[in-house]
Amino acid sequence: MRFLTTYGRAISLLGREWRTGALLASANLAIAGIAFLDPVLFGWVVDLLTRSTQLPTDQLWPQAVRLLGTWAAVGLTGIVASMLVALLADRMAHRARKHEMARFFGHALALPPAFHGQMHSGALMRIFFSGADSLFGLWLGFFRDQCTTFVSVLVLLPLTLILNWRLALALIVLVVVFAVLTALVIARTESKQRGAETYHNKLAALAQDALANVTVIQAFTRLGLERRRFAEVQQQVIDHQFPVLGWWALVSILTRSASTLAMLTIVVLGTVLHLQGKAEVGDIVTFMGLATLLVGKLESLVSFVARLFAAIPTLDAYFTILDAPSSVPEAPNAPALAVTEGAVAFEQVDFAYPNGPAILRDVSFTAAPGSVVALVGQTGAGKTTAMSLLQRLWDPTHGRITIDGQDVSAVTLESLRETIGVVFQDSLLFNRSIRENLLVGKPDATQAEIEQACRLAEAHEFILRQPQGYDTLIGERGTTLSGGQKQRLAIARALLKNPRILILDEATSALDAATEAKVGRALKALMAGRTTFVIAHRLSTVRDADEILVFDQGRIAERGRFDALVGQGGAFATLVASQLTPAPDSNVVPFPVPRAA
Ligand SMILES: Nc1ncnc2c1ncn2[C@@H]1O[C@H](COP(=O)(O)OP(=O)(O)OP(=O)(O)O)[C@@H](O)[C@H]1O
Ligand SMILES: [Mg+2]
Structure with missing residues (x-):
């Protein structure tokens, strides 16, 4: 059963805490045992009391002391x-x-673009934090309650059979x-609950998307619309969640x-058995x-x-x-890339995004060490894609890419990406x-060094004009900077990296x-060499x-x-x-x- 598998896996994550886990499990065992002993001892006390008038004092007191002493010891252990x-x-x-959150975070960061392209960061965040919180609650619940409950039900319940099997049967039923x-x-409710979860993730994605693009929403006066969309998904959550809640209420x-x-059965059955002499009041x-x-x-x-x-x-x-593997896995024992000169070669490279049409077709070219190769062509022709293959964000569907004769897929990702510096099309800055x-x-x-790079990138002066200079926070994705300022920071960042291969x-x-x-x-100074x-x-x-290289629909045309x-x-x-002559505007509609x- 899926339910138990997931539960088991969540508990097994405590593997590295097994010592504490074992201690806690023993404590739980003791608590369960004591919880069971308590009513048994109580029953014996009642029995002793009912017999107290018939027992001689010199027998009654030693028995009472033994019983109460045991009870006290049991209580102390508890x-x-x-x-x-x-x-x-x-x-x-x-x-x-x-520990788990650190592991998840590291893993998610290392997942390839193929993964991140499919999952919205908002949904990912929700799964990350809710997943970690669920694990936390589950571990705590396990050692605070469930462990004792499992022990009580699975081990101690059968023991009651020894006490009085007829009464024990009522408990077992x-x-x-x-x-x-x-x-x-x-x-009955599993699929509904999964549905609710899907809409919860959708809600997180929607909220993140809207909040990240709040400027667009305000400029296009989409406030009401976005709120309605949000409310619709909320309604979907409720629609899926309510039937599940109804079942649990039942x-x-x-x-x-x-x-x-x-309870009633025990009282009635107990009385009948007592009258027949098959059960004590205790x-x-x-x-x-x-x-x-x-x-x-x-x-x-x-x-x-x-x-x-x-x-x-x-x-x-979660x-x-x-479990998601990297779609660009490293070969076991892959060596580090050894860059000698920095020669790059694309050999008959084809590429398509997963489930998408062909984007690159038979792309072959070589870039001599230290040379400058330009990629031009209409928008969407595949230029950025070709360069993402060089960084091995994706693997070609056919052909290969080499740096100094080494296939980029045969070396470690870290060494490859350390070799390459990129100024991205969108500046991509941190908050x-x-x-x-x-x-x-x-x-x-x-x-x-920082200042030198910034001077070269024409960024130093505008940085000094910022309220806290180099220590100024620049907001999410650099929102407090102009487009050109962001670009200059991105260039300075690449200059600082000082890579052997540069992508602009x-x-x-x-x-x-x-x-x-x-x-x-x-x-130009940076490109030299x-x-x-x-x-x-x-x-x-x-x-x-x-x-x-002139790209035309994924091919090098010229x-x-x-x-x-x-x-x-x-x-x-x-x-x-x-680009030199403006387009004629005679046929503008x-x-x-x-x-x-
Ligand atoms: N992550 C992705 N998943 C699926 N398709 C993608 C992805 N990135 C780009 N594409 C598609 O691949 C094609 C080539 O895109 P690419 O970004 O390489 O073009 P480009 O030549 O750099 O264009 P531009 O000059 O506008 O930057 C486009 O049709 C685009 O829709
Ligand atoms: Mg591009």
């Missing part, structure tokens, strides 16, 4: 065991959660009713009735106590199962993510200070002509490239130096011409402007 549980269980659960009802309801009513019935008292205890335990178990049941889809999602964003390029950079994906597209010229000079790939729509930026390509009069020449009614 106190010690409960203290152990109170002291250790919480700490252990906190430690284990810390009660447990079976609980178990069957719970299993039935789980089976279980709780039925189990309560079963408990009352079990037996009846003992079984009443045991029944009360058991009912309490079973009720808390049912409510725990209901809670766990609600958490199972999250836990399943484990599925933990941290400017300095911390720059240190991403080189964690141990000195202030002097529209690195200067957001800069004005004067700043671009200045940054361009810095980039390293193999560089420049992706640019503004063709003036690629004038000096050693080779220009290749050569700037002047030669212009001379050929092909696609590139047309592109250049279109006017878009109707709304007028006030």
Whole structure:
């Protein structure tokens, strides 16, 4: 059963805490035993009291002292065991959660773009935090309650058979009713609960998406619409959750009735048996106590199962993510990439995104060490994709990519990515200070190195103008900076990394002509001696490239130096011409402007 597998896996995560776990389990065993002994001792006391008038004093008192002494010892053991549980269980659960969250976080960060492309970061966050919280609650619940309950039900219940099998039977029937009802309801509501979970994740994704794009929502006056969409998904959650709750309410009513019935049975059956001489009054008292205890335990178990049941889809999602393999796995014992010169070669590379059409077709080219290769072509032609294959964010579906003759898929990812510096098409900055964003390029950079890189990237001055200079926080994705400022930070970050191979994906597209010229000079200095790939729509930026690759729908349609390509009069020449002369506007169709009614 899926339910038990997930529960078992969650508990087994405590493997590294097995010492504390074992101690807690023993304490639980003691607590369960004592809980069982209590009513038994009570029954014996009652028996002794009923016989007290017939017993001579010299027999009564020693018996009473022995009984009460045992009871006191049992009580003391109970106190010690409960203290152990109170002291250790919480700490252990906190430690284990810390460990698990760190593991999950590291794993999620290492998952390939194929994974992150499919899962919204909002949903991922929800699964991450709810999953970790569910695990925490589960571990704590296990050692605080369930462990004792399991022991009581599985071990001690059969022992009651020895005390009085006829009365014990009533208790056993009660447990079976609980178990069957719970299993039935789980089976009935499992799919609904999963549905509710799906909509919960959708809700998280929706909220994150909307909050991250709050500017768009406000500018396009979509407030009401977004709120309605949110409310719709909320309604879906409720629609899926309510029937499940209804079923659990029914279980709780039925189990309560079963408990009352079990009590009545014990009293009636006990009285009948007593009249027949088959049960002492003490037996009846003992079984009443045991029944009360058991009912309490079973009720808390049912409510725990209901809670766990609600958490199972999250836990399943949590484990599925933990089990997700990297789609660009490293070969076992893969060596580090040994860069000697920095020669890059694409050999008949084909690529398609999962379940998507072909994006790159038969792409072959070589970039000599230290050369500048430009990738140009219409938007969507596959330029960024080609460069993401070089960083091995994805693997080609056919062909191979080598750096200095080593297949990028045969070396460690870390060594590969350390070799390559990228200025991304979107600047992609952290919600941290400017300095911390720059240190991403080189964690141990000195202030002097940081400033040098920023001067080269024409960023130093605007940084000094920020309220706290290099320590200014720049907001989520750098919202407090202008597009050009973000780009200059991204360039400075890449400069600091000082990589052997550099990818500039529209690195200067957001800069004005004067700043671009200045940054361009810095980039030229940076490119010297390293193999560089420049992706640019503004063709003036690629004038000096050693080779220009013109991409057309995933193929390299033309290749050569700037002047030669212009001379050929092909696609590139047309592109250049279109950038020099403005498009004729004779056949512009006017878009109707709304007028006030
Ligand atoms: N993660 C992705 N999953 C699926 N398809 C993608 C993904 N990224 C890009 N694509 C698709 O691949 C194609 C090539 O995209 P790519 O980003 O490589 O184009 P590009 O040449 O860099 O364009 P631009 O000049 O606009 O940046 C596009 O059709 C795009 O829709
Ligand atoms: Mg692109």
